[in-house]
Amino acid sequence: MDPRFPDIFLQSMRYIGAGLAMIGATGAGVGIGLVAMGGVQSIGRNPDATSTILTYMLLGIVFSETIAIYAMAMAMIILFV
Amino acid sequence: MEKLGLNLGTFLFYLFNFVALMIVLSAWIYQPVVKALEDRRQKIAKGLEDAQVAASARAKAETDAQHVLGLAQQEASRKLREATENAEKAAQEVRAAAEKDIAALRESAAADIRSQRDRMLAEVRPEVAALAIAATQKLIGEALDEKRQRALIDEFFSGVKSGKVVLLEETGETPSAAEAEVVSALPLTESEQSSIRAEVGRKAGAGVRITFQVDPDVLGGLKVRIGDRVIDGTVAGRIDNLRKTMQ
Amino acid sequence: MSTTTNRKWKYGFKRWIVLALIIASGVVAFAGPRWFAPLAPIKPPISMPAEEIGPGAFLIPSFSVGSFRFPGVPFTNTVLSTLLTDALLLAIALFVVRPFVRGKNPVPPKLYAGFEMLIEYFWNLAESSAGVKWARRFFPIVMTIFLLIVVANTIKMLPGYETFGWLKPVAAGSAEKSNSVVPIIGNLYALVPSAPAAVSAGGAPAAPAQAMYALLPFLRGSSTDLNFPAALAVFTVGCIFVFGFWSQKGAFLGKYFPFGRMIAIPLFGTIDFIVGLLEFLLEFVKIISLSLRLFFNIFAGGVLLLIMGSMVAVIIPAGLSAFELFVGAIQAYVFAMLAVIFFQQAIAGHSEEGH
Structure with a gap:
């Protein structure tokens, strides 16, 4: 057996784990899409409230994005730490 | 933590830096x-308030001006009307005065003319009587009693016989009246006038006002009007009656 | 046929510059390795911690008081970048704001007017959420958070950031990305992709004669150092407690530790106590979520830009750079906005009494 095997195996498992961790970004993507959909629909119904809706839409997107950020944090930690 | 890069020193540096x-x-x-923002906001708010105050003041001023204008217009029209009225009144007064003057002048002139005519007729009266006597003497051929003749003629002209008014003797009662008019062909003498006055006064009432008129057209006799009743005893009236009867 | 109006074509000047730059970048990216080695794109080093500029360069050296050991403030590239950001902000304050505020000129210069518009936006945000009294107290925090993050994220996009620095020798066989170097002038070198051909040409499995290096950039975006967003997040959450206690006194602590309710109604009071404890813990989760959001957005953006740049050096990095500017501004806005919301919640409390 190659003496470098444990290191190579660990490294490859890290890559796989990081990739799997990023699956969590899927939900965030769906969430961001839903928030944007709601925001655009409400702007279409009430264009006068665009600025207010935009603010809350951005906030919603950011909260949704936080989930993807957590996933990415996990991936990064798996990869580098 | 080290792999993530967290470091207490750097962390505190960032905190302090912030x-x-x-x-x-x-x-x-x-x-x-x-x-500056708050000042500007207040300034804008104050400016808006000031503008509102100014707008209301302007509106008030406008209504005031409207009011004053209305008053002035009323005053002007009143003045105009007064002036017009005054002018009309003055013109009317002037005209009335002029008319009065004219009427007075005409009156006095007419009175002058009448009195002159009356005087002339009065002067003519004895001559008319003399002429009538002379003509009668010629016609009849005998001398008439001069005194009787004259009385006859006087009676013809005045309708007053021996102090009595023949005409009024013949007529019955007359209603009492405030005014009476006596028309004769020639001016009447004072005695005749007084007797007529007494007679008419008895007929029409004591307070009656009698005016004497001279009208040669009546030829002779008297025409007396008491109130609205006319008693025609003139020669012209009789001739007229005669003419009417003969027709 | 076509109802569209024919716009007259104009031979502009700037568009030719842009076209020339696109073509040049294409030439450099694809023909670089063959014709002009120093300009070839390399696979970038990715390092989560900030790198120290020079070994042992400390702003404040480490010391220990008793058993407590202060690790010192290493002079890293992110610290340098932060100092640059501070300098830019102070320059704005000194040369844009103060001349107008102190001066008698009633007409503001355009730069000041834009800056004032920004401040007015956040002032209105703070005032409408918490009223003038509290807005005056937390407005400096929110505004400084926004300005610091937005300026840091914007100057991060300047050329030279993450691309200019010391050469760091890398031991062969290390996990770090390494590249070979070619000299340009004097001590100035350019990193080039390490040629695998050279290794194979040597034939020998022994270490290649060529020395391998990694880049240690002088400047790196402040937000890509986890300490920076963590410091801001810790300060923000600390201020949540300060403002909450300041405005609600004991009621603020009662929100997290409802002992009174637990004594009054034991069963549901216990549940309330656990919920309050969870809320107390959630306040600390806010630190993690605030700091990680900013850190990973900017860090991932930078990594994406570098990797994309090493693969497709034309057009796409330009678009991504523009997107990075946008993301940087959005993250700054979101951080400030969330701070406003947290402060507002802390001041008003759950029952919204008094406000």
Whole structure:
């Protein structure tokens, strides 16, 4: 057996784990899409409230994005730490 | 933690850096800028308020001006009307005065003419009587009693026989009246006038006012009007009656 | 046929510059390795911690008081970048804001007017959410958070950031990305992709004669150092407690530790106590979520830009750079906005009494 095997195996498992961790970004993507959909629909119904809706839409997107950020944090930690 | 890069020293550096920056920027930027913003906001609000006050004041001034204008117009029209009335009144007065003057002049002239005529007729009266006597003497051929003749003629002209008014003797009662008019062909003498006055006064009432008129057209006799009743005893009236009867 | 109006074509000047730059970048990216080695794109080093500029360069050296050991403030590239950001902000304050505020000129210069518009936006945000009294107290925090992050994220996009620095020798066989170097002038070198051909040409499995290096950039975006967003997040959450206690006194602590309710109604009071404890813990989760959001957005953006740049050096990095500017501004806005919301919640409390 190659003496470098444990290191190579660990490294490859890290890559796989990081990739799997990023699956969590899927939900965030769906969430961001839903928030944007709601925001655009409400702007279409009430264009006068665009600025207010935009603010809350951005906030919603950011909260949704936080989930993807957590996933990415996990991936990064798996990869580098 | 080391792999993530977390480091207490760096962390505290950033914290201190942030707080220091916050204090400096707060003093140099935020306080003056926010103060300027608030000042501007207040200024704008005050400006709007002032504008509102000014607008209401202007509206008030406009209504006041409208009011004053209306008053002035009323005053002007009143003055105009008064002036017109005054002028009309003055013109009317002037005209009335002129008319009165004219009427007075005409009256006096007419009175002059009448009195002159009356005087002339009065002067003519004895001559008419003399002429009538002479003509009668010639016609009849005998001398008439001069005194009787004259009385006859006087009676013809005055309708007054021996102090009595023949005409009034013949007529019955007359209603009492305030005014009476006596028309004769020639001016009447004072005695005749007084007897007629007494007679008419008896007929029409004591307070009656009698005017004497001379009208040669009646030829002879008297025409007496008491109130609205006319008693025609003139020659012209009799001739007229005669003519009417003969027709 | 076509109802569209024919716009007259104009031979502009700037568009030719842009076209020339696109073509040049294409030439450099694809023909670089063959014709002009120093300009070839390399696979970038990715390092989560900030790198120290020079070994042992400390702003404040480490010391220990008793058993407590202060690790010192290493002079890293992110610290340098932060100092640059501070300098830029102070320059704005000194040369844009103060001349107008102190001066008698009633007409503001354009730069000041834009800056004032920004401040007015956040002032209105703070005032409408918490009223003038409290807005005056937390407005400097929110505004400084926004300005610091937005300026840091914007100057991060300047050329030279993450691309200019010391050469760091890398031991062969290390996990770090390494590249070979070619000299340009004097001590100035350019990193080039390490040629695998050279290794194979040597034939020998022994270490290649060529020395391998990694880049240690002088400047790196402040937000890509986890300490920076963590410091801001810790300060923000600390201020949540300060403002909450300041405005509500004991009621603020009662929100997290409802002992009174637990004594009054034991069963549901216990549930309330656990919920309050969870809320107390959630306040600390806010630190993690605030700091990680900013850190990973900017860090991932930078990594994406570098990797994309090493693969497709034309057009796409330009678009991504523009997107990075946008993301940087959005993250700054979101951080400030969330701070406003947290402060507002802390001041008003759950029952909204008094406001």
